[in-house]
Amino acid sequence: MDKRFDYHKPDEAKVDAHTTCRATCKALAQCLDELLPESREKSIVFTKLEEVLMWANAAIARN
Template sequence: MTADDVIRRFTFHPADTAERRQAHEDIRSSCLELALTLHSELPVGAEKQAAMFRLEEVMFWANAAIARQPKEA
């Protein structure tokens, strides 16, 4: 890992295009839809909590992948 990698990981990356803003929204809405399904279908318990936590983690990393891609020239 280089210093540039560290800076990239810990720097804010605003969505700089309409396409990236839409991609973020698509990810959030898809994850929300699945989260609501899981919430209604899964019994209360550690497994449900783990599934919800992992889905939140999926949303985070998917949005990070969009945000951290190099800026378009």
């Protein structure tokens, strides 16, 4: 339980991993923004990509 709710101070390797994940998700988002037509589906794509980043950051922080 503590692992889920406590603060996890990142070391340098984790900071780098967070940065890489954010940059990678942002690059994909920019690419998809250009490729996909404006639509409900496009909105869902970006919501899910935000979830990807959130869970990736949680995995880095907690483990």
